[in-house]
Amino acid sequence: MERTRKRRLGKKFITLTVLFFALFSCKDDVNQDGIKTNEIATVKAASLYEFGFKLDDFIVKKDTIKTGDTFGAILDKNHVSFTEVYNIVEKIKDTYDIRRLQVGKPFTLLCSKDSLQKPTSFIYQPNKEDYVVINLKDSVYAYKSTKPIKYVEREVSASITSTISEALDDKGISFNLAYKMSDIYAWTIDFTRLQKNDKFKVIYTEKYIDDSIYAGIHNIKAAYFEHNNEPFYAFEFKTDSILGLKDYFNEEAKNLRRAFLKAPVAFKRISSRYNLRRRIAIYGNKIRPHKGTDFTAAIGTPIVATANGTVSKSSYTRGNGNYVKIKHNSTYSTQYLHMKKRKVKVGEFVKQGDIIGWVGMTGNTSGPHVCYRFWKNGVQVDPFKQKLPEAEPISEKLKAEYLDFIKPIKTQLDDVPFDDEVIDIDLDESNQITTIN
Incomplete structure (x- = not known):
């Protein structure tokens, strides 16, 4: 009896195993004669690119500049003689001064795929976006470049029940957004004295390097802050296209800033x-x-x-x-x-x-x-007791342009709902939307 039960369990296990491999390891295909055949599916891994190089072609070594490190010492550890280093430095000195390497900054060595693994390129990153490539193979040269940057627009709204940091944290939003808002509203709202049930909504952009590396909040496009039941709008506008100067104005084109910031440190x-x-x-x-x-x-x-x-x-x-x-x-x-x-x-x-x-x-x-x-x-x-001068107002020439510019942005901002707002949608008999309240 026990042997029969074990035999049945064994058959079930074999059947399930066969089904598993049939479902997940094979696919139906049709040959030239129209006969279906089972063919194992294979997926080829995508090549990885960085700094404009196909990394599969190299032995990649990544590290950071440490105290006492020099360009020559790093290359010497990787089979590049000091004579070669001297020649490299001389050839690139007009493009990049290797004495500017800073402790803690990352660098990458792309090395040959052989037993010696001699570096063919030295890549230094002074920050997350920019990098310097020093080509060490054949014709020695150096150049500076920037990683691809992508900006993604986001919308967020929140009501303050305790602090603005908690309100943002509940949304999974970086607290840096509060810093940027406190700067914009420095002369209209005291962020150290926010009230319960104050609320805000913001249209902002996030910055990504190489499409996937989050690099923080780039800027605030528009904001609405309701403090003590009083509304405060803010819209970013370029006041000088040549110099690229921008500032924030309200819905009536009045500058939100003063000639002086309220504080010398952020979110004080x-x-x-x-x-x-x-x-x-x-x-x-x-x-x-x-x-x-x-x-x-x-x-x-x-x-x-x-x-x-x-x-x-x-x-x-x-x-x-x-x-x-x-x-x-x-x-x-x-x-x-x-x-x-x-x-x-x-x-x-x-x-x-x-x-x-x-x-x-x-x-x-x-x-x-x-x-x-x-x-x-x-x-x-x-x-705080001085009547300080306002920041430079928007010119009359630009005022009409500004008011036209913010119309669609204000509509977009007004349409961002708060969490406690209920949107009523009326449907007709065919379930088509007739009105939104």
Whole structure:
């Protein structure tokens, strides 16, 4: 009885095995005589291309520049003599200076498919998009190029129940979108004081390198933010086609910006405001006027110029640490204290949004932040209590063009539903849409 049961199970197993291979390993085909035959399907793997090279043709070695690495040392480890390296460097010096290789940046060696595996090309990537190719075979030369970039337009809407970061995280959207929105709405919405049930919708583009490598959010095309039940539109518009200058305006063509940004760091948190009677712990809790605004940020966070101007000071003092001061015009100047490192020099002209240094803890400070100081007519004042000049308005010549430009974009933005919105669709007897409410 037991033997019969085992024999039946064995037959079932054999039958299922045969069926499996018949279904998944074979396909019906017809020969020239019209007779069906079973033929095993084969799939040829697609060749992989990168930097304009077919990688199948090489032994590919990828690494990053490490401390102490040089172009010559890397090639020497891969069977290229120093005499050859010298000749290579001489031939390409007018195209690329190999001393510019930076620690931590990736490089690729395409090597011959033989026992020696000698490099035929050295490829260096200073960033995700750009690369430098140094051809090491036969005629030595170098050239710079950029990987293919693809932009994909997205739409997102959300209501804020706790924080904007949670609202974006629930949607699987990068928090960088909040940084970009906080910059656009810097003078109309305080992103540190958003209210529950505030809501927003955005049309933005994502950037992809080589069609598949996500490179972050490229820009915001249009946005709608409802804060305290008040609507705020923002549309990106090119104000100078020659220089490629762009800015954001509302539905009435009014500039959303001011001549000054509200903060020198992105998506800021104010830890201490301008206060002439503040007690400072680092000075024994004595009353010391605090004539700046402290923006807390992680060490290394970029600090940007809040307006166009010329660097009047770039120095170090015991109290200020590394600091930069910018003269914007005969009325206004700004200063940025406690930097980890300064990027600009005295006499340099900087534009609004240019990086001038990085957040640190130099000078008299108890934590990483930038102390932002603001002068008006030579006197330090609270920038948040000043009626600052607006950014340059859109010209009358461009206003009509702008209003026509945003019409379809505003329609697209208005049609993006919020999660809590219900779209009513009326159907006729033949199930065709008649109205959408």
